[in-house]
Amino acid sequence: DNRSNQNQQKSNNINVHYFTTLYMFSSCTSSPQPPLESLATVEETVVRDKAVESLRKISQEHSPVDLEVHFVPLVKRLSSGDWFTSRTSACGLFSVCYPRVSSTVKAEIRQHFLTLCSGDTPMVRRAAASKLGEFAKVLELDYAKSDIIPLFTALASDEQDSVRLLAVEAGVSIATLLPQEDLEALVMPTLLQAAEDKSWRVRYMVADKFSELQKAVGPEITKTDLVPAFQNLLKDCEAEVRTAAANNVKVFCENLPEDSRETIIMTHILPCVKELVSDTNQHVKSALASVIMGLSTILGKDNTVEHLLLLFLVQLKDECPEVRLNIISNLDCVNEVIGIRQLSQSLLPAIVELAEDAKWRVRLAIFEYMPLLAGQLGVEFFDEKLNSLCMAWLIDHVFAIREAATCNLMKLVEKFGAEWAQNTIVPKVLGMANDSNYLHRMTTLFCINALSEVCGQEITTKHMLPVVLKMSTDQVANVHFNVARCLQKIGPVLDSSALQAEVKPVLEKLATDQHMDVKYFALEAISVLALA
Template identity: 35%
Template sequence: FGSMEKSEPLDFLIEELSSENAQQCVTCISRLRVIALALGQAKTRSDLIPYLTHEIEQDKFTDEVQVSIAEVLGSFVEFVGGVADAHCLFPPLVALCSVEESTVRDQAVASINQVGKQLSNAQVQGHLVPTVLKLARTSDWFTPRVSACGLFALAYKASVDGVNDTAQGKELSETFCKSLGIDDSPMVRRAAAIRLSELAKELSAALIEEDLLPLHRTLLADEQESVRVNALRGCASVCSRISAPTQRELLEKDFKKCVQDKSWRVRIACAEVISDVAKVCSGSPECASSLQGLYESLQLDHEPEVRVAAALKAAGVAESLGAEFSKDTIFPVVSGLARDPNAASRVELATVLMNLAKPIGKEAALTLLLPVIPLLTEDENTNVRLAVINCFDSFIGVVGLSEEREQESLLRLIKSLASDKNWRVRHAILLLLPVLAQELGLDGFAKHLGQSLETHATDHYALIREDFVKRMAMVSYIPGFGASWLETNVVKILIARAKDKNYQMRSVLLLGVEHLHAALSQEVMANDLIPLAVEMATDKVPNLRIQAVRSLAAAAPSMPEHLNNTVILPKLRDQTEDEDMDVKFFAEEALSALG
């Protein structure tokens, strides 16, 4: 390092990084790519990278600077000569893998993986695998071994010869599973548990059975709570790689012990992963039966946090374990918890409850779920009500609106909510209109919701008025509706607003011009809407004149050339002389955009 040639860019870097101001050093590192470009690829490899490695090993940088170095080097391949020379980035990153600060190590591991994924298998085998094994076998401090855990999946993947394990691949598997996974340090075991799912996706079936599965079982029974929790998070990945009989054995022996663990955090982890585990294992009737018992235990846990965690995964579990179990066991518990005193829990649980419609099926959804929905929409917490309303489209997708009983109860509720005092609730119902139009068809939509259109159009919240017009455009594109429906049912509402005393209501017509011009016929636009918009361009309220300018400019590309030349463009030119500076600005901008 001491014999390194002098170069101005590197001298600048050294001087900047010698500052005691940490932020100055971080800023300097953010310019590392510029410095590398100035140095050239050869000098970056021979001078810059060794300098950084040396300084890291000498502990010259603060944690903040080290994180920045690790992050920048992850996307530094092109500055060292491309993929062929990218392995030269490993030494400084490996040095960062040994530091005490976990955020630095995590970023270094992420960057090594980022670089490593671009390399050939031969490069990984020659440059990364020996480094990974060296880190894994460093005994003087635990941090290198923790970092090594995050590199095994990449290293192993490059060490496989087709479908056959190589000696190097077996060595990697054995080192991870029979050394790091049973390390004396709980931090290393925890890191192995965290990374176990990554390795499970890569290992051969033979090594899963021989090495990884025994380790997984060991970690699930580890004396450290955090190790057990993280091992559980890899359970679905491991189950996806083993046979159904082995899955059942793992569930009934090891997973069951975790469900009964004295630590509530471990039991919560079981609840959080059981949906993913069920998705993988439920193909076997025996496994499905085991999972039903395990999930029921979590539902009835004495800790409310565990019960809620299990309930939050109810929809996923129900999808995997069948309609009967969902109706008889899952639904009653979740519907009870949806009245939890904690508002945040009620929001999530209400969503889960609505999402049970699909797994329990149409008839059960109508019998069990439909009577509960009105109670949920009366919740004192607006977020709970919104959570339920936001699930209406998926619920309607399951039960439909073709039969009278769905129409009577659900549509009555929707019409009631459309006039709710809370604007967020009214807005959420408005957003449903295209879904309802699709389900009800032209006649049904007119019968049940036709009267509500004007209510939405004249709402005192601007967002609702604007989104009403946008949603009407969407409805017009649904088969059976079209421009003629829009002209008959919506245009008259817009025109009626044009003479309203309240300028905000007058603006509804302009919103129609802006958002419906493509959906309406040119004849209706030219005869009914454009003249009113032109008239509003001289309204006494400047904000309305601005909106008129914007609406005319938006509609112009859809209008016939003669209308643009004789009406729209002349009016926009007139507005460039408006007394209000903002009106002039938008008029000039509109003319510029229209060319």
């Protein structure tokens, strides 16, 4: 089986190379189509698609006369082929030749496309449905209404849901072409029917394309038809549909008519959003969390404080990490609307509560967002409200928290700068070197490992190095070998004089320690730093 798959892949690669070469030589050959026509009928989808892509490019090099003499007959042969493969390939070629041929040939092309749309083979109808919108864009408006709309209606009612969902996508494209009165009469009934289709995949496509549809139909149809449909999609029984609809909440609300936007959101959309906040599916909640903060800029300060903050709090405390991350990632949206003071009074207590949760995994989860949160809120607010919290994590009783805390400090320094570190966190970190708990003393070394590079040579040499050297006389062997490892880590940041005069003597002393671990790491540091 593996050998067969390899041979098949090799065959595909040869074919792909072949038609690529054909395309390259199209300008110097009198009739490149027959080989490409053959490739457009093969069983391998990737080869057919590439052949069609090449034919589409070649069509642009043809004059209108050459199109009618050479290219259109090829398209007709493909569309009338015995195998579905050739007919599916033909679907991608109608739109590239239609605009530049005579009216008589145009009529023939439209008839061939109609035949493919109503064929017996689902694969061909799928291919036709996928190109329906593209074909509609190159047709004259009268023919779009007389020919394309009936095809769209038929495909949107096809027995195969894979055909119906592609028809929905085409319907959105068609909607952009028609005047409002035709749109409402000819397209909207079919699209609204698709929004209630028995297949969740069709409803999903409607939900996924909803913002595009909204832009195409305009404000009046949005108010009368799309708002109720959007409500239903937000309440759909399938999580995938609710997820797609939730992703579009912000954009849909932004594009509502300004004179009725707030009323529609508060009356029709927000009640659905409140239900989704507590949805049983984490993907739905995550999708909503990625956009819900954006509603604050649409609804303004009063509505945000009164109606949205509670929803933000619920999602901020959600058990799903991605939901919490999406809320924290968009705090700046709310900050711009309600201000830092209101934000600190409402959401910050929840963040602190999570950061002090009894379950260490919860603490770790919220902790990992702290650099992002710091960037959202700014250095002054961080120092006032969150700095002490971050420092407290350095002495947490769970090692995973302490370890993450050191990485967190490095990210904060990258965000706020070395000067901030020197004035704010470095003194606190170095103060832990005198802690009675040896685990806390070792945390000092771990922090120095993480901070030395981002803080730079001056701060490392002047403030951190003396503390590390002093800790080489600690009574605990674990501290000793971590001193050796720390000196190896910060060595590249130091200048050669500090290495020779201060680091080398300490490492040489540790290399004679009675504990094998201390001796091993000291000798390793001497070797790595080339101090032998």
